[in-house]
Amino acid sequence: MISEASGxxxxxxxxxxxxxxxxxxxxxxxxxxxxxxxxxxxxDDLLNLDAxxxxxxxxxxxxxxxxxxxxxxxxxxGKCHNAQPAWRLIHDAGHGWGTGCPFxxxxxxxxxxxxxxxxxxxTVMVRDQAGLTHVAVPLLLGKRRLxxxxxxxxxxxxxxxxxxxxxxxxxxxxxxxxxxxxxKQRPVSRAILQASGDLLCALGHAFLQQRYGAILEANLAxxxxxFRFLVEGTRDCxxxxxxxxxxxxSWNVGAERMLGYGEAEIVGHNFSCIFTPDDIENRVPEKQLxxxxxxxxxxxxxxxxxxxxxxxxxxxxxxxxxxDAGPVRGFAIIVRDVTERRKIAIILDEARWDRxxxxxxxxxxxSHELRTPLTAIYFFTTNVxxxxxxxxxxxxxxHLTFALDNVKQLKDxxxxxxxxxxVETHKLNVEPQHTSPVKLIAEALSTCRTNAxxxxxxxxxxxxxxxxxxxxxxxxVRQILINLIDNGIKxxxxxGTITVESRPIVEGEGFLCLSVSxxxxxxxxxxxxxxFDRLAQVKSRAEASRSGLGLGLFIxxxxxxxxxxxxxxxxxxxxxxxxxxxxxxxxxxKLCAHVFTASNLAKGFVILIAVDVVxxxxxxxxxxxxxxxxxxxRCIHAGQDVLLPSMSDADPVETFFIVACTxxxxxxxxxxxIGRELQNFDSASRLKPVVSSTTLLVPPGQSTKExxxxxxxxxxxxxxxxxxxxxxLK
Amino acid sequence: MSEKKILIIDDDxxxxxxxxxxxxxxxxxxxxxxxxxxxxxxxRTEAPDLVILDLGLPAGDGFLVFERMRGLTDLMATPVIxxxxxxxxxxxxxxxxxxxxxxxxxxxxxxxxxxxxxxALGETTALSTFLKT
Numbered sequence: 130m131i132s133e134a135s136g137x138x139x140x141x142x143x144x145x146x147x148x149x150x151x152x153x154x155x156x157x158x159x160x161x162x163x164x165x166x167x168x169x170x171x172x173d174d175l176l177n178l179d180a181x182x183x184x185x186x187x188x189x190x191x192x193x194x195x196x197x198x199x200x201x202x203x204x205x206x207g208k209c210h211n212a213q214p215a216w217r218l219i220h221d222a223g224h225g226w227g228t229g230c231p232f233x234x235x236x237x238x239x240x241x242x243x244x245x246x247x248x249x250x251x252t253v254m255v256r257d258q259a260g261l262t263h264v265a266v267p268l269l270l271g272k273r274r275l276x277x278x279x280x281x282x283x284x285x286x287x288x289x290x291x292x293x294x295x296x297x298x299x300x301x302x303x304x305x306x307x308x309x310x311x312x313k314q315r316p317v318s319r320a321i322l323q324a325s326g327d328l329l330c331a332l333g334h335a336f337l338q339q340r341y342g343a344i345l346e347a348n349l350a351x352x353x354x355x356f357r358f359l360v361e362g363t364r365d366c367x368x369x370x371x372x373x374x375x376x377x378x379s380w381n382v383g384a385e386r387m388l389g390y391g392e393a394e395i396v397g398h399n400f401s402c403i404f405t406p407d408d409i410e411n412r413v414p415e416k417q418l419x420x421x422x423x424x425x426x427x428x429x430x431x432x433x434x435x436x437x438x439x440x441x442x443x444x445x446x447x448x449x450x451x452x453d454a455g456p457v458r459g460f461a462i463i464v465r466d467v468t469e470r471r472k473i474a475i476i477l478d479e480a481r482w483d484r485x486x487x488x489x490x491x492x493x494x495x496s497h498e499l500r501t502p503l504t505a506i507y508f509f510t511t512n513v514x515x516x517x518x519x520x521x522x523x524x525x526x527x528h529l530t531f532a533l534d535n536v537k538q539l540k541d542x543x544x545x546x547x548x549x550x551x552v553e554t555h556k557l558n559v560e561p562q563h564t565s566p567v568k569l570i571a572e573a574l575s576t577c578r579t580n581a582x583x584x585x586x587x588x589x590x591x592x593x594x595x596x597x598x599x600x601x602x603x604x605x606v607r608q609i610l611i612n613l614i615d616n617g618i619k620x621x622x623x624x625g626t627i628t629v630e631s632r633p634i635v636e637g638e639g640f641l642c643l644s645v646s647x648x649x650x651x652x653x654x655x656x657x658x659x660x661f662d663r664l665a666q667v668k669s670r671a672e673a674s675r676s677g678l679g680l681g682l683f684i685x686x687x688x689x690x691x692x693x694x695x696x697x698x699x700x701x702x703x704x705x706x707x708x709x710x711x712x713x714x715x716x717x718x719k720l721c722a723h724v725f726t727a728s729n730l731a732k733g734f735v736i737l738i739a740v741d742v743v744x745x746x747x748x749x750x751x752x753x754x755x756x757x758x759x760x761x762x763r764c765i766h767a768g769q770d771v772l773l774p775s776m777s778d779a780d781p782v783e784t785f786f787i788v789a790c791t792x793x794x795x796x797x798x799x800x801x802x803i804g805r806e807l808q809n810f811d812s813a814s815r816l817k818p819v820v821s822s823t824t825l826l827v828p829p830g831q832s833t834k835e836x837x838x839x840x841x842x843x844x845x846x847x848x849x850x851x852x853x854x855x856x857x858l859k
Numbered sequence: 860m861s862e863k864k865i866l867i868i869d870d871d872x873x874x875x876x877x878x879x880x881x882x883x884x885x886x887x888x889x890x891x892x893x894x895x896x897x898x899x900x901x902x903r904t905e906a907p908d909l910v911i912l913d914l915g916l917p918a919g920d921g922f923l924v925f926e927r928m929r930g931l932t933d934l935m936a937t938p939v940i941x942x943x944x945x946x947x948x949x950x951x952x953x954x955x956x957x958x959x960x961x962x963x964x965x966x967x968x969x970x971x972x973x974x975x976x977x978x979a980l981g982e983t984t985a986l987s988t989f990l991k992t
Binding site for chain 1: 876946
């Protein structure tokens with residue numbers, strides 16, 4: 130045995146020489162395979178024995194060495210080509226492949242040539258105990274280890290009798306026979322062995338690469354075939370491509386069927402022929418392509434025309450075919466005929482609308498029919514309760530009071546029902562005006578007082594008296610508050626408290642936030658959205674009370690959103706809930722924005738005109754006030770003057786204010802026009818209009834905003850002073 | 860001063876009875892009619908000081924009664940309060956435009972309803988209404 134590298138192994142191993150053996154990693158192979166997982170099937174394909182057999186046989190014969198393919202663990206795949214006589218003699222004697230290196234005539238320790246070649250990626254040369262030498266070269270695909278090729282079974286110098294004799298003894302063959310065979314085997318020098326190992330490495334990789342390319346090509350062809358089959362076989366969809374100018378480059382069977390043009394007849398023509406004449410005139414085809422170019426894709430639903438001039442409703446998807454950062458190659462277009470779907474959608478829509486209308490009609494009818502008997506019950510109950518039919522015992526009085534409460538509840542439910550139908554048919558209207566939230570809160574609390582007292586619940590109001598006015602429908606805000614307070618009463622145990630508060634404004638300066646807190650059972654986080662849904666009554670809460678249809682919060686939410694506000698609930702289970710909602714704050718500046726322009730303000734003054742409509746006798750019926758308002762609106766110059774909303778919640782609502790940017794002569798014109806128009810309106814002369822004016826100097830300011838601020842503050846002051854003066858007069 | 864007479868036009872007998880009781884207790888004489896045709900006849904013979912009118916009536920709409928009343932010299936100036944189950948959003952303006960002095964949806968609040976009646980009959984002045992509220 131020759132021991133050149135001392136110690137570690139019996140079978141000496143020549144590691145690669147100092148000059149590293151070039152490793153033939155095909156460039157494309159590295160790049161592609163690095164990003165690709167090798168499937169077992171691909172591996173088997175790459176190491177296909179029949180394919181390798183030819184190249185290995187040729188190599189073995191040419192180089193006069195034995196050669197074999199192995200897996201990464203060094204097990205021979207298939208057979209050993211061109212096995213050499215000395216090795217074959219020992220092998221045929223029953224040595225078998227064994228566990229170690231199949232080319233080594235040595236039992237222990239095993240040769241690690243293959244493993245080492247796999248690890249270093251280069252050629253490894255080994256000489257065994259008999260003096261036979263072989264090389265192992267790795268087969269790598271990128272970084273993946275596919276296996277190795279072993280070549281050799283040759284002496285690198287003239288054989289020596291002594292090791293051969295030892296080996297012959299060990300393997301039980303005739304020493305003489307082995308010597309004879311070995312002597313006839315021509316030695317190959319180490320340099321040539323090294324060179325042929327490198328050649329083998331190059332050959333192996335070239336072959337592997339070629340094989341890999343062939344497999345990819347086959348796969349690609351298969352995928353291509355499938356894709357063509359798919360595209361051409363799609364009959365319900367028109368699939369076609371156009372070039373960057375919109376000329377058709379391919380056309381599938383589906384397109385032929387749907388659009389009525391054959392492939393031969395349309396390829397090369399502009400795809401605009403499938404658009405309606407109007408669309409073509411409006412350059413819709415070009416616009417769609419340019420949109421697809423900008424955003425990558427464009428989708429559109431619209432009418433398209435077939436070759437037979439039949440129109441259909443199409444869903445069209447255009448995808449730009451772009452190469453990385455390159456110019457557009459064209460567009461892929463998918464057209465689907467969705468005429469039927471559209472028809473069904475329209476029918477469904479109509480049916481839904483019909484159903485809603487029918488529902489509204491039904492509910493409106495029901496509510497109407499319920500109101501008449503309810504009225505009779507109300508009259509009888511109140512008549513008896515008020516003693517119109519004789520005195521009552523305390524017991525009778527108590528029971529009738531309960532009956533009356535129930536009548537009121539029923540009445541509210543009937544109103545709720547109607548509101549619901551209005552929500553559904555979008556008829557729930559709010560008529561916003563200049564409204565004091567303080568007054569509405571007081572009114573709502575007084576309405577709910579009876580209900581609260583019945584459960585010994587105290588109602589508190591903790592609002593600043595100087596809350597800003599809101600731009601809201603007073604009746605609706607009252608309804609929101611009552612709904613929230615009633616809801617609180619329902620779910621608060623006896624002895625609890627309900628508090629109405631105002632909160633610091635949350636959403637900029639434009640909104641006021643009001644809240645209604647109770648000390649009730651609270652709402653779990655999961656239900657905090659659901660309680661605002663229609664007919665929502667959370668199970669555990671439902672036990673608290675049977676009253677109500679569960680519509681209160683739903684209606685409150687709808688009403689708040691009609692005011693452009695927001696409603697939400699904050700709650701702690703067992704501690705209580707706080708319902709908050711926001712309302713837009715009334716802003717004189719916003720209302721007058723189009724009057725207080727820089728050029729108007731430059732005139733230097735603003736005139737506030739007060740119109741007091743005084744009745745000759747009695748009071749002005751509230752119902753004719755809107756009429757008067759309409760008359761006054763006719764008297765002012767729209768866009769130049771503003772008729773302010775009712776600025777007071779106190780009784781003298783029959784005062785109207787007009788803000789105008791004009792000089793005193795302009796005032797005279799307006800005043801005389803108002804006098805004339807009101808006289809025409811009130812031909813019976815039951816009203817006496819008193820028109821007065823105050824001129825407000827515009828403060829010099831750096832900006833229009835500052836000036837507007839000064840003017841609006843001035844107007845508010847004047848309005849308050851005027852109303853106060855009138856009240857004093859009364 | 861003799862008691863004022865109110866004509867209630869409504870097809871619901873129980874409502875008539877209930878409302879009449881309330882009105883009589885407040886010192887008014889009450890007559891009634893239950894359909895649009897007899898309503899005019901009763902109005903002409905009884906010459907009420909005030910009419911309380913329902914809108915949904917047999918043999919004609921409440922608005923029809925209105926029109927006919929306005930066409931007759933003896934009923935032209937009689938104040939009318941509409942008391943209907945119909946939606947005020949749709950009917951209030953129409954009723955007021957037709958000349959009603961007030962519109963109430965059923966069931967009305969007794970106090971407000973009586974105030975409106977008193978006002979319509981000219982029994983209360985602006986000042987007293989103002990002071991009450």
